[in-house]
Amino acid sequence: xxxxxxxxxxxxxxxxxxxxxxxxxxxxxxxxxxxxxxxxxxxxxxxxxxxxxxxxxxxxxxxxxxxxxxxxxxxxxxxxxxxxxxxxxxxxxxxxxxxxxxxxxxxxxxxxxxxxxxxxxxxxxxxxxxxxxxxxxxxxxxxxxxxxxxxxxxxxxxxxxxxxxxxxxxxxxxxxxxxxxxxxxxxxxxxxxxxxxxxxxxxxxxxxxxxxxxxxxxxxxxxxxxxxxxxxxxxxxxxxxxxxxxxxxxxxxxxxxxxxxxxxxxxxxxxxxxxxxxxxxxxxxxxxxxxxxxxxxxxxxxxxxxxxxxxxxxxxxxxxxxxxxxxxxxxxxxxxxxxxxxxxxxxxxxxxxxxxxxxxxxxxxxxxxxxxxxxxxxxxxxxxxxx
Numbered sequence: 001x002x003x004x005x006x007x008x009x010x011x012x013x014x015x016x017x018x019x020x021x022x023x024x025x026x027x028x029x030x031x032x033x034x035x036x037x038x039x040x041x042x043x044x045x046x047x048x049x050x051x052x053x054x055x056x057x058x059x060x061x062x063x064x065x066x067x068x069x070x071x072x073x074x075x076x077x078x079x080x081x082x083x084x085x086x087x088x089x090x091x092x093x094x095x096x097x098x099x100x101x102x103x104x105x106x107x108x109x110x111x112x113x114x115x116x117x118x119x120x121x122x123x124x125x126x127x128x129x130x131x132x133x134x135x136x137x138x139x140x141x142x143x144x145x146x147x148x149x150x151x152x153x154x155x156x157x158x159x160x161x162x163x164x165x166x167x168x169x170x171x172x173x174x175x176x177x178x179x180x181x182x183x184x185x186x187x188x189x190x191x192x193x194x195x196x197x198x199x200x201x202x203x204x205x206x207x208x209x210x211x212x213x214x215x216x217x218x219x220x221x222x223x224x225x226x227x228x229x230x231x232x233x234x235x236x237x238x239x240x241x242x243x244x245x246x247x248x249x250x251x252x253x254x255x256x257x258x259x260x261x262x263x264x265x266x267x268x269x270x271x272x273x274x275x276x277x278x279x280x281x282x283x284x285x286x287x288x289x290x291x292x293x294x295x296x297x298x299x300x301x302x303x304x305x306x307x308x309x310x311x312x313x314x315x316x317x318x319x320x321x322x323x324x325x326x327x328x329x330x331x332x333x334x335x336x337x338x339x340x341x342x343x344x345x346x347x348x349x350x351x352x353x354x355x356x357x358x359x360x361x362x363x364x365x366x367x368x369x370x371x372x373x374x375x376x377x378x379x380x381x382x383x384x385x386x387x
Contacts, residue, residue, distance in 0.1 A: 004032070004049050004051050004052060005030035005031055005032045005037050005038065005045070005049040005052040006031060006032050006033075006052055006053065007030075007031040007032075007052055007053050007055065007377075008028055008029070008030055008031070008042075008045055008046060008049060008052045008053070008054045008055065009028065009029045009031070009055045009057060009062055009379050009381065010026075010027065010028025010029065010042035010045065010046065010054065010055070010056070010057060010062070011026060011028070011042050011056050011057050011058065011059065012026075012027065012057025012058070012059055012060045012061060012062040012381060012384075013025060013026075013027065013059070013060070013061050013062065013384060014027025014028070014029070014039070014062045014371065015061055015062070015063050015371075016039060016064070016370055016371040016372060017063075017064055017353050017357070017369060017370040017371070018039075018370040018371060018372040020372065021039060021040075021372075024039075024040070024041060026041060026042050026043070027039065027040070027041065027042060027062060028040060028041065028042035028044075028045040028046065028062075029062060029371050029377070029379055030045050030048075030049055030052065031377040031379070034193065034376065034377055035366070035374060035375065035376060035377055036371060036372060036373055036374065036375045036376075036377045036379075037373060038373055039371055039372060039373065055381075057381045059384060060381045060382055060383050060384050061381065061382040061383075061384050062371070062379065062380075062381055063126070063371075063379070063380050063381075063382060064357070064368070064369050064370050064371050064375075064378060064379065064380070065126060065127065065128025065129060065378030065379065065380050066125070066126045066127045066128065066129075066323040066324075066352070066356075066380070067127070067128070067129040067130075067131075067323070067352075067356040067357065067359070067360045067368070067369060068122065068127050068129070068130050068131065068315055068316055068321070068323055068356075069131050069263065069284070069286045069313040069314060069315045069355075069356050069359055069360075070131055070133065070227075070263060070265045070286040070288055070313075070315030070316070070317055071118070071130060071131070071132055071133070071315055071316050071317060071318045071321075072132065072133055072134070072135070072317065072318040073114055073115045073117075073118035073119070073130070073132050073134065073147060073318070074102075074103060074106055074111060074114050074115070074134055074135060074136060075099070075102065075114070075118075075318040076113075076114035076115075076117040076118045076121075076318075077102065077106075077110065077114055078098065078099075078102055078318075081098075081102070083097055083098060085097045090233075090235070091232070091233035091235060091295055091296075091297050092233075092235055094295055100167070103135040103136055103137060104136075104137050104138055104168075105138075106136035106138070106139055107136075107138070107139045108136075108139045108142055108143060108146050109146075110136075110139075111134070111136050111139060111143045111146045111147060112146040112147070112149060112150055115132075115146065115147040115150040115151070116150040116153070116154070118130075118318075118321065119150055119151065119154040119156045120154065121321040122156060122321040123154060123156065124321070125320075125321045125322045125323065125324075126323070126324075126380040126382060127156075127321055127323055128155075128156060128157060128378040128380065129156070129157040129158075129159075129360050129364075129368065129378065130156055130157070130158050130159070131158075131159045131198075131227065131263060131286075131315070131359075131363075132147065132158060132159070132160050132161070133161060133163055133200055133227050133229075133265070134147060134160060134161065134162055134163060134200065135162070135163040135165070135202070137165075137168040137172050140162065140172065140175040140176055140178075140179050141175055141178065141179055141182075142179075143162065143179060144160045144161075144162055144179055144180075144182070144183040144197075145182075145183070145186070147160055148160070148183075148186075148195060151194065151195070152194070155194075157193065157194055157195075157196075157360075157364065157376075157378070158194070158195060158196070159196040159197065159198060159227075159360075159363050159364075160183060160195075160196075160197055160198075161180060161183075161197060161198040161199060161200025161227045162176045162179040162180050162183070162200045163176065163200045163201065163202045164176035164177055164180065164199075164200060164201045164202065164207070164211060164215055165201070165202035165203075165206040165207065165211075166206055166207060166208050166211050167202070167206040173211050173214075174214075176200070177211075177214055177215060177218055180197070180199050180200060180215075180218060181218055181222075183197045184197045184199075184218075184222045184224055185222075188222065193364050193365070193366060193376055196363050196364060197222075197224065198224055198225050198226060198227040198261070198262075198263065199215050199218055199219045199222075199224055199225070199226050199227070200226070200227045200228070201215055201226060201227070201228040201229075201257075202228070202229060203228065203229040203230070203232065203236055203248075204230075204231075204236055204239065204240045204244075204248045204251055204252075205235065205236050205239035205240070205243075209244070209255075212251070212255040212257070213255065215255075215257075216255045216256050216257065219256075219257075220256070224261065225259060225260070225261025225262040225263070226252075226257050226261075226262045226263070227262070227263045227265070228252070228257065228262070228263070228264060228265065229265050229266055230248055230249065230252070230264040230265060230266055230267050230270075230285075231247075231248045231249070231266065231267055231268060231269040231270050231274075232265070232266035232268055232269075232292075232295075232297055233268070233269065233295070233297040233298075234269050234297070234298070236248055236269065237269050247270075247271070247273075247274060248270075248274070249264075249267075249270060249274035249277050249278060250273075250274070250277070252264070253277055253281070258277065258278070258281035258283045259281055259282065259283060260281070260282040260283070260284075260362070261362070261363075262281075262283050262284065263283075263284050263285075263286050263313075263359075264278065264283050264284065264285050264286070265285075265286045265288065265315065265317070266285075266286070266287075266288060266291075266292065266297075266300060266317075267285045267287075267300055267305070268292055268297050268298045268299070268300045269297075269298065270300075270301070275301070275304065275305055275308050275310060276308060278305070278310045279305075279308045279309040279310045282311060283310075283311070284311050284312075284313055284355070284359050285300075285302075285305060285310055285311065285312045285313070286312075286313045286314065286315045287300055287302050287312055287313070287314055287315070287330055287351060288314075288315045288316060288317035288319070288326070289326060289329040289330045289332075289333045289334075290316065290317070290319040290320065290325070290326060290329045291316070291317035291318070291319045292317075292333070293329070293333060294319060299333050299334070299336070299337035301337075302330070302334055302347065302351075303334055303338060303343065303344060303347060306347055306350075311355050311358070311359075312347075312351050312355055313351050313352075313355040313356045313359050314326055314327060314330060314348070314351040314352045314355070314356055323352055324352075326352075327348045327349060327351070327352045328348075330344070330347075330348035330351060331344050331345070331347075331348045334347065334348070353369060354369075356369060357369020357370060364376065
């Protein structure tokens with residue numbers, strides 16, 4: 001006989017993102033041992049699992065937890081921050097006058113509390129899984145484990161990495177590699193569905209060939225992918241061409257960084273050749289529309305990417321924790337950039353609900369992003385205010 005569920009979430013409009021049973025007006029999800037054991041009508045599942053605790057959705061929407069494919073939890077303390085320097089005039093100055101000053105000020109306690117603040121904000125917005133890209137150059141060692149502490153308390157699933165960069169010197173880069181190694185070892189020893197890791201790197205213009213080699217060696221040792229900013233601003237491409245004689249995605253291919261386990265964040269300034277390389281390697285591109293707009297770096301060619309078969313997911317780059325607002329922004333930005341008032345209807349939802357789900361499922365080893373038997377039981381209930 002089927003083992004009784006421990007928890008039922010029901011009496012709501014069930015949206016499963018599963019083709020077998022996409023919608024139920026008065027649906028219910030049965031959960032046991034962290035997995036979904038059954039999906040069906042609330043009346044039927046309550047009768048079949050009489051001993052289970054019942055969470056009443058009160059007519060709200062019962063949905064799979066949302067997934068944020070690229071963010072920076074450490075940026076929580078930038079909210080309301082007033083700069084004493086002149087306002088940045090370009091993307092490089094934004095990094096130098098804001099983000100690199102902020103990450104250099106972080107100690108381990110601040111890393112923990114910024115992670116806690118970001119995770120609670122994520123939970124309020126229905127986000128249950130976070131792919132985070134961390135930086136704290138003066139508190140590198142142990143930083144990913146302080147984030148993990150917050151994740152254990154909040155229950156948020158995390159795929160973490162430390163942002164390796166040469167901008168703070170060779171020793172800081174080596175500490176970043178060591179922190180990635182320690183976290184990957186931790187994930188390998190603690191086989192569960194809560195913690196995963198990638199090899200984090202900043203961007204081409206702050207990474208030497210030697211550091212890329214060291215990161216590639218680490219990834220090969222653990223059979224891990226990478227999480228790296230890619231051609232976010234035109235200046236990144238200019239640096240790659242001037243210093244290395246290659247475009248950014250070409251550099252990634254040279255060092256074995258492209259692949260199905262890798263997240264290439266942004267990809268705003270990529271040409272057709274690079275798009276074909278991303279598609280052929282099955283690299284995940286993560287679109288961050290609100291961040292790209294606020295930094296005035298441009299609009300990523302996401303519609304063309306998807307036409308060419310690139311797997312495009314969705315993040316926030318820490319602009320907010322609201323993935324539904326990010327999806328809305330992706331819709332509006334793509335329409336504006338393409339000058340097509342009828343376009344970008346299906347692509348942004350596909351980024352959030354299909355590509356992000358596939359990315360997370362591959363990363364965590366079990367189905368995610370849908371309410372179906374056997375999937376990880378990340379379930380949210382959202383208010384539904386009918387017109």
